[in-house]
Amino acid sequence: MNSLLSGLPRRTGLGLKSEHFREVLGSRPDIGFFEVHAENYMVAGGPFHHFLGLIREQYPLSLHGVGLSIGGEGPLDAHHLRRLGELIERYQPQAFSEHLAWAGHGSIFLNDLLPLAYDTPTLNRVCSHIDQVQTTLRRPMLLENPATYLAFEHSTIDEADFVGEIIRRTGCGLLLDVNNVYVSCINHRRDPLAYIQALPLHAVGEIHLAGFNEDSDALGDRLLIDDHGAPIDNEVWALYQRVLEQVGPVATLIERDNNLPPFDVLLGEARQADKLLLSVGA
Template sequence: MIPTCEHALLRTQAARAGLPPRAGLGLKTGHFNEVLDSRPDLGFFEVHAENHMVAGGPFHHFLGLIREQYPLSLHGVGLSIGAEGALDAQHLQRLTELIERYQPHSFSEHLAWSSHGPVFLNDLLPLAYDTPTLKRVCEHIDQVQNRLQRPMLLENPATYLAFQRSTIDEPEFIREVIQRTGCGLLLDVNNVYVSCINHQRDPLAYMDALPLHAVGEIHLAGFAEDSDSLGDRLLIDDHGAPIDQAVWALYRQVLARVGPVATLIERDNQVPTFDVLLAEAQRAEALLIRAGDRS
């Protein structure tokens, strides 16, 4: 574990220096040719690391061509940072090879777990926030950063339940992880809103309790809405809808606090045409430019 604040500060600064402070899009297979043909004015593209953990094939062919033209962010969904067991050595090795191959400007993962022993669950599951979990998460992040020889960004989760055994508030937990490991923060604004509505918290107060100085990338996405057994609002982080106006409003508050930071538009379900996604990215870009003019 990193013993000094100086090393943590250097890693946080490195995380923020990665992607350009512009809007980017998640790269979808159906948009490969359109991106290469039209060369849209975007700051970067992001891909899920696990989709490219193979030796070759069309995904690598197109990603290599696009990587020549745009900065790249790799976003992991399968490291299981919060799992009780050890990190999967083979998964970490494949991730290392992928990063060496593409030299992305940023790598990020989730504050979540998805494996138990040999069983892998295709979900990002919540953690109990207590001292043993804090120690385990920090050890796993240190292992990843030491192996990759670069800082990673840790994404705040979208959650639907809280554990009674938790003794640490979620923003405090994230703040302590970043202080101990020197990783950066991937601030998912949609996750902030979803979690706070589900747990009846103030999204702005939650956000202000996070270590905003460590934000190296921002995610914006849409959610689905349902109701729980008591009839209260239940928001689901499904990345299957346009960004909600409440999330845009919270994003403007974020930019007022941190200035322009690389911002990704996420859409993983019910993916629309490329021009629809590009319009959302352009809206984020306009807000980033305005934030830069104010700073």
């Protein structure tokens, strides 16, 4: 893990959910870190801040943005970026990350992570936005590879090459979402391991693991949905192990946003990931 891009411990963390605030404070689980979505905390006060403040005193923190619309055609929302900076100043997280996606157009926010065309104008725009974010926040960010369900006909750059060029030009790091790799590659009939090997693995500062939902498209082909609502699939675990064999131990997050199970279930997945991290020298 590149320590200049992430100060998270080389262990497994969990997404912090309000349903688990009191259990975390009461049991002090042996967890490497917690991660929260920045947009859930963009208010001045309230119970979320109360509990996060107490938990932040005991655990490292990763802040994960979902609303900057890094790939959007318009300029970044200056008010959103300012509030993000205030949140980072307040909690001093060990890592900040955002998505290679867009989430709005003009004044309309769509509350989704939508795909980009991979071409030179989009590349220039994304790099400009990331430069603005890093300059404003005065820290490097991690960029997460997307889960996608369609591709643009006018894309002229391979996705892995597109990500690699962003990282080369901006100096940001890579948040390698292994589940997103698997979902996208199955949907587009690509080789997940070949995709990963084409990425700039030296820039990985954090890894995400999650579960997916399975459906079929209009032609009856397999369609995977990145819904963070199921246990991590065995194929994703296997791909994660292959990643660790190449990059070594990297801070890893277990994501679960839907169909939330008991906290002990999430701890079990975290322990499974910790065992793999230890096996490669954590």
